[in-house]
Amino acid sequence: MSFVTVENLQKRYGDTAVFSDIAFSIAKGEFITLLGPSGCGKSTLLRCIAGLTGVSAGRILLDGQDLVPLAPQKRDIGMVFQSYALFPNMTVEQNVAFGLRMQKVATGPARERVAEVLQLVELDTFAQRYPHQLSGGQCQRVALARSLVTRPRLLLLDEPLSALDARIRKHLREQIRQIQQELGLTTLFVTHDQEEALTMSDRIFLMNKGQIVQSGDAQALYTAPVNAFAAGFIGNYNLLGSEDASRLLGRAVPRSLAIRPEAIGLLADPGGDGEITGHSLLGNVIRYRVRAQGVSLVVDVLNRSAADLYPNGQRVRLAIEPGELREVA
């Protein structure tokens, strides 16, 4: 049973379409990620759902109710912004309580709910601080608490982790996912970071040039890209034109091929047809650049011991599982 349904949604500025014919549905409690490069229309789509930007055509149904004619105040949607958008003149407690104040919730119950939600984001001891006295990660947790306190039907997260450093980002994404699952909150998350999308989502909608090009769970998106864009955006796929693919595999390949770097095996062999042309250590993975049959490939190998490291110029034999070859449009 779908809780959110988007039907033929369009957004145009004059003759320019930001997105067109967007359609999807989300079940209650699902965590959906809109993933795509900058300018693909994902943030505009989120703003349209929030009511902050008008739509040109189409419908947005939330629990059966059409949101399009409703003002943002009437949609019962919570949103977290990349810039936090905390009110600088208010303390953490006042920021979080703002939505309840607008709903005219009595002081006593409002205080309880604010305390509860601040505890949920582990900021209960920061209630009397002002936003400028908090770190970026803390600000984003306050923003999350502020959007949760009104118990919205749908939570929208617009690149909430983009302005944070890597360590805090990792911690916060785990925390967001945990809270979302605890509360069973239907969530739409926007990001351009594939790692965030793959680790957090129940399903991912991959967007490009105002269209959803592929949707599915992380495994499906990662292992079965439907086209060259999907293969290029998710992971570090080797994308080969049909000519290169035919030369590499020694047989006719009618379409372009996508091969995951970790799906290619390397074996040291002085008579092998491949040659290591470069390598870089990525921690637990060694990334090789290999040239075989005039085709350049990227190959990821697990870094098990120093003995595994092949020097540049080493001749190697390539082993590719036929099942890992993806034909793409």
Next chain:
Amino acid sequence: MPAERTAHALYHRTVVWVLFLILLLPLAGTLLYSLATSWSATILPSGLTLKWYLALWSETRFLQAFGRSLFVCVGALVLATVLILPLLFVINYHFPRLDALMNVLILLPFAVPPVVSAVGLLQLYGSGPLAMVGTPWILMGCYFTVALPFMYRAISNNLQAIQLRDLMDAAHLLGASTLQAALLVVLPNLRKGLLVALLLSFSFLFGEFVFANLLVGTQYETLQVYLNNMRNSTGHINSALVISYFFFVLVLTWLATFLNKGKH
């Protein structure tokens, strides 16, 4: 190296102090003269007294001029606040493209020299249905245009610093109407920028002479016009007036700087 650095520091410090003393000297002279019982043929005054200040602050004409200046400046700034704040909000939130046009418009009061624009205003408002020359209202309107660039720029910078659009969007999604969001979220964050702009504009307008003298003159004598008219009276009283005026503006400027420092 450290010796060279000390010598450099000493040189810079000396230059700054000498400049400071040069600028302070006329003011110190005026202050001393305003406190002197008499000071004519001697290096130092013959005695010190507060009688000139007492005389000045008990003179009705001075107090009236002071009050008129206050009235005109406060009126102009109230008008500026009431008109510019909503205008800036609308431009920044709804029509950000108009900001470029506004930046040109607010420079116009500076494009025409005050004497020239005063002549134009005299012709325009000297007679006819809008005859306002000689009344405080023309001065208020004129001061509004003079204060416009200061006010507009200060508040506009403040608005850009607070990410107006995101704050408004967040407030809307939390259930606030546009008016509630503007009053509860935006306005409190503009308070300091607005106060600084008001105080600096006030200091500037309080000392304005050209428009006051040409547009209203003695018909509505403001402080600067009074000072000009009193130039032939005793220098002690004039000195007390200048020092009083300077002290008043100094307190206002200090207040503006203090509020600006408190900004986060």
